[in-house]
Amino acid sequence: DAGVTQSPTHLIKTRGQQVTLRCSPKSGHDTVSWYQQALGQGPQFIFQYYEEEERQRGNFPDRFSGHQFPNYSSELNVNALLLGDSALYLCASSLDRIKQPLHFGNGTRLTVT
Amino acid sequence: QQPVQSPQAVILREGEDAVINCSSSKALYSVHWYRQKHGEAPVFLMILLKGGEQKGHEKISASFNEKKQQSSLYLTASQLSYSGTYFCGTVPGYQKVTFGTGTKLQVIP
Numbered sequence: 001d002a003g004v005t006q007s008p009t010h011l012i013k014t015r016g017q018q019v020t021l022r023c024s025p026k027s028g029h030d031t032v033s034w035y036q037q038a039l040g041q042g043p044q045f046i047f048q049y050y051e052e053e054e055r056q057r058g059n060f061p062d063r064f065s066g067h068q069f070p071n072y073s074s075e076l077n078v079n080a081l082l083l084g085d086s087a088l089y090l091c092a093s094s095l096d097r098i099k100q101p102l103h104f105g106n107g108t109r110l111t112v113t
Numbered sequence: 114q115q116p117v118q119s120p121q122a123v124i125l126r127e128g129e130d131a132v133i134n135c136s137s138s139k140a141l142y143s144v145h146w147y148r149q150k151h152g153e154a155p156v157f158l159m160i161l162l163k164g165g166e167q168k169g170h171e172k173i174s175a176s177f178n179e180k181k182q183q184s185s186l187y188l189t190a191s192q193l194s195y196s197g198t199y200f201c202g203t204v205p206g207y208q209k210v211t212f213g214t215g216t217k218l219q220v221i222p
Contacts (some may be wrong), residue, residue, distance in 0.1 A: 006122070033209065035212075042200050042214050044198070056209050101145060101160055102147075102157065105154055
């Protein structure tokens with residue numbers, strides 16, 4: 001049973017560019033959440049997708065957008081990259097029910113130069 | 114609002130015990146606990162729900178004080194494999210999980 005998979009593993013971009021990160025949830029999971037984790041910090045919630053719609057959003061600018069596909073996989077897009085966007089981006093999947101834990105992928109390490 | 118964890122870091126010798134605390138300013142429906150090893154994804158340890166229900170690994174114990182919006186994770190007879198950063202995640206309602214800043218635990222021989 002495959003867990004949460006993310007691609008790519010590492011990415012280097014230049015300021016002003018755009019990036020797309022991808023996530024395939026754990027089999028059977030219908031909800032995908034995206035988190036940004038800066039070095040030495042806890043994961044910060046970006047947004048959550050369920051039934052192909054953004055259900056909740058954290059305190060991130062509109063430069064951060066996402067999408068969920070009918071097969072529950074998801075993409076995170078970041079436009080006009082800033083140096084401060086450099087971080088580990090984690091995708092977490094879960095079942096849309098209470099008492100359900102998050103299952104994290106290994107993340108995408110984004111470096112903006 | 115981000116939950117507050119204490120201590121920020123702790124060093125244990127194998128076999129010693131530790132307690133990690135998590136406090137929120139909001140009324141909570143549940144608290145999650147995860148452990149993240151360096152360069153790896155956070156791994157689920159436990160969920161504690163309002164009303165006393167718990168769900169998680171057998172060797173992990175934790176408590177949730179609903180009135181004080183506080184949770185504690187108890188690590189007993191620590192092993193080298195317990196090393197990592199522990200995060201609590203708070204859920205005010207049927208909402209997103211908001212993570213604390215983490216507690217770095219190092220177990221030494």
